[in-house]
Amino acid sequence: MDLFRQTTLTAVLLCGAIVAGPAAAEPEERAEQTRLSDHLRRHPTDYAATYRYALISRDLGDHEAAIGALERLLAFDPSLARARKELGLLYARLGAYQTAALHLRAALEAPDLDPAQKAQIEGVLPDVERQTESSRWSARLQTGLRSQSNASFFPTDGLFMVSGVGVLSPAPRRADFNAFERVDIANDTDLDAARSAQLETRFKGYATQQFHLASYNVGVFGLSAGPRFALEENFLPGASVKPYVTGLTSYVGGGNFLNSGGAGVVARLPLAGAALTLEPGVEYRYLGVSIGGPFASLSAISTGSAITASIGTIWRHSDALRLETRAAFTRHSADLRSQSFDEIDAQALARIDFDPPFAALGLKWSIAPYGRIFQLAFGAVDPMVDPWRPRRDVGWAAGVLVEAPVTREIGLSAAFEYARNESNLPNFRTDNLSVWFGPVARF
Numbered sequence: 001m002d003l004f005r006q007t008t009l010t011a012v013l014l015c016g017a018i019v020a021g022p023a024a025a026e027p028e029e030r031a032e033q034t035r036l037s038d039h040l041r042r043h044p045t046d047y048a049a050t051y052r053y054a055l056i057s058r059d060l061g062d063h064e065a066a067i068g069a070l071e072r073l074l075a076f077d078p079s080l081a082r083a084r085k086e087l088g089l090l091y092a093r094l095g096a097y098q099t100a101a102l103h104l105r106a107a108l109e110a111p112d113l114d115p116a117q118k119a120q121i122e123g124v125l126p127d128v129e130r131q132t133e134s135s136r137w138s139a140r141l142q143t144g145l146r147s148q149s150n151a152s153f154f155p156t157d158g159l160f161m162v163s164g165v166g167v168l169s170p171a172p173r174r175a176d177f178n179a180f181e182r183v184d185i186a187n188d189t190d191l192d193a194a195r196s197a198q199l200e201t202r203f204k205g206y207a208t209q210q211f212h213l214a215s216y217n218v219g220v221f222g223l224s225a226g227p228r229f230a231l232e233e234n235f236l237p238g239a240s241v242k243p244y245v246t247g248l249t250s251y252v253g254g255g256n257f258l259n260s261g262g263a264g265v266v267a268r269l270p271l272a273g274a275a276l277t278l279e280p281g282v283e284y285r286y287l288g289v290s291i292g293g294p295f296a297s298l299s300a301i302s303t304g305s306a307i308t309a310s311i312g313t314i315w316r317h318s319d320a321l322r323l324e325t326r327a328a329f330t331r332h333s334a335d336l337r338s339q340s341f342d343e344i345d346a347q348a349l350a351r352i353d354f355d356p357p358f359a360a361l362g363l364k365w366s367i368a369p370y371g372r373i374f375q376l377a378f379g380a381v382d383p384m385v386d387p388w389r390p391r392r393d394v395g396w397a398a399g400v401l402v403e404a405p406v407t408r409e410i411g412l413s414a415a416f417e418y419a420r421n422e423s424n425l426p427n428f429r430t431d432n433l434s435v436w437f438g439p440v441a442r443f
Helices: 002-042 047-059 063-076 081-093 097-108 115-130 293-298
Strands: 135-148 159-162 165-168 176-190 197-210 218-230 240-252 255-271 276-289 304-318 321-334 341-354 365-378 392-405 410-423 430-442
Touching: 002 047, 002 063, 047 063, 047 081, 047 304, 063 081, 081 097, 081 115, 097 115, 115 135, 392 430
Parallel strands: none
Antiparallel strands: 135 176, 135 430, 159 165, 176 197, 197 218, 218 240, 240 255, 255 276, 276 304, 304 321, 321 341, 341 365, 365 392, 392 410, 410 430
8 A cells, every 4th residue: 555655645746736836826927917918008019928918818817818919919910820820729718619710710821820830720720610510520539459467357466255265366367468449429419599508419439359368358338418508697607507318338258247327417617717617417327237146246336226426627727737637426226235335436637738749740749647546335245255344445546648649630649557456355456557559530
């Protein structure tokens, strides 16, 4: 557990640095914004100062001030391609996609636009234009290779508990490689002209093919759909609520493993000028697990139901830094009483965008360190494992994800992750080091 505590402490310190850094820098940015505002009143055609003022205002979440400064600049010189580009990006961020597309198209047609800015516009314009349609489709497809140090998920020390007696496994844990495929498809369809309601549909699929351990091939496929309703603007601008239905099916080793279906509701509540968004939600699912008989206790779950209450946050410090978190509590009520448990789960991811090594690529690359910690507390003993101790687990994972788009449609993705599960029962003490990479296509 020393490594766990060290990693947790590091994550806390990093998050503290992320939060404290902007808080300390904001007064300086506010002072610089005020100074530039005074300067521009006396020198309204100072292009460099205007761009600086617009970028600082944008980072502070003062989008109206940034837009006003750039609009004044265009009033003096309508041919300024950079001003139109920055305006287009700002309007897109505020959801004014028609206006954003007009400015981005005009900037793209300017003869003096440099190649880096042209590549940036060409990378975002199709997505902005898609947002002007009444039915909007998007898809992300990924394939690649993955290595695992413990692909068989055997206990770390090779010890199993059977009816309270420790037994060494006759087969060692095994590493393996696998191919994988992942698909995410989304559709948003407007239900009225004002876009106060829209139907959101999401499909996710994931499948693997092990090189040696075919019995560990997995496939997971999920679908959810529901209308999102905008709340009264006077209550909280940009707020919405979405009831939905959801379903999932999966297989392990070619045989059906888990089927589930349920419903939930989630809200979206933008705060602090939309820099911070809260997403509280609750969901109920029925779970049908095909593993039965004496092997049921080897599964993490069994047939029953689960209800989850969660709260997610998205904090956009700037265009280059976004922090996402999610905390959840789930009550699993299983037909098999020894498989009923409470789960507490917390996750965090910091996405950092940066310029690619070649300016002509245009699109930002990103690196995203992330972490997860969870705790499981089972409600009863499982006599097949240990007739005296109910299972207690604490698990964690930490990793980093890298996204490197080459064009708007094609890119590369890679990730590194270490996961560990500590348990009072040796059967469930595992660790696994994973590395995966592969091409990504977006449409």
